[in-house]
Amino acid sequence: MDIGSGYLDNLISELERLPGIGSKSAQRMALHIIGLPMERVVKLADSMLNAKENIHYCHECFNLTDGEVCTICKNMERDHKTIMVVENVRDLSAYEKTGKYKGVYHVLHGAISPMLGIGPNDIKLKELIERLKGDVDEVIIATNSSLEGETTAMYISKLIKPTGIKVTRIASGVPVGGDLEYIDEVTLLRALDGRIEL
């Protein structure tokens, strides 16, 4: 796409930086945006700025929220003594969509990966240990069944075991190497039911 305009080149290269957007999609999106009425472009741009400005981590579980704590942590009908540990918000969202899990979550925002230089201090792990000083019955580790996810699960279970709190891992109904967010709800539930104590 070369119309000799820095404005278009700039827009395309900004769009290309978004996940899953190649150069063809970026070009198509850019031309679409230029063709929109001005007020629609303002709405689109504002929606990004507003979301970025107002959404932050829940003080309790590190889910996203625009309040102090997220709607899940705020919900007193949920079982606050059961904490499911997930790698990211998309994985939390995947379990929420099943509608069957009634406990709360802890979002690590990553997984331990020696390859990528991500250690236990780079994810929300000490924050999890801090939460366990409260009244907790069970920690369900629902990290991905990738190498990093399994490493993280083993690491967490070794940290928690001495505290006497029950630690479980979702069953390997989740295909090895699979990514939680793309798995169907039935498989996700089967994995939850079949969880085994570590």
Add this chain to the structure above:
Amino acid sequence: MDIGSGYLDNLISELERLPGIGSKSAQRMALHIIGLPMERVVKLADSMLNAKENIHYCHECFNLTDGEVCTICKNMERDHKTIMVVENVRDLSAYEKTGKYKGVYHVLHGAISPMLGIGPNDIKLKELIERLKGDVDEVIIATNSSLEGETTAMYISKLIKPTGIKVTRIASGVPVGGDLEYIDEVTLLRALDGRIEL
């Protein structure tokens, strides 16, 4: 994606309105945007607003430009007596990428479609006829080989014939029903070489 935040819901629904973006991609992009540093989000939002504000149609050919006329029309080394008529800027871009076409363009911004209620007055057709009052040797019709594209080609050729200007149509090297912007450059060039007088 339900974190009970109107800001996130709003961002996702704005992203979903972009072409080729489904709900899953919109969610992924939204979470990515929230995770970016503030200055990157500002850059992304600004790139949209700046492009929308500064880019408009070339007064000559209706390509996009941030000046008075586009870089192609401004280029005096190109053959201004040969005009290729395309449906949209992406199609112009596809022919530009071949680097072999040395004439200029006319972007219709659409094609005649009785089904969609798009008539000759809804595309930049009278602007094309206006241009033909100048010094023009040939009009190459490179609308898509879809029903609408063919209808538009026939309509234009009937309009131009009486003026005595040569009217050609790119060869049907382009697969029937195909969309110009996705076709490889060799096929595009073969279609250009094999063009026939209408």
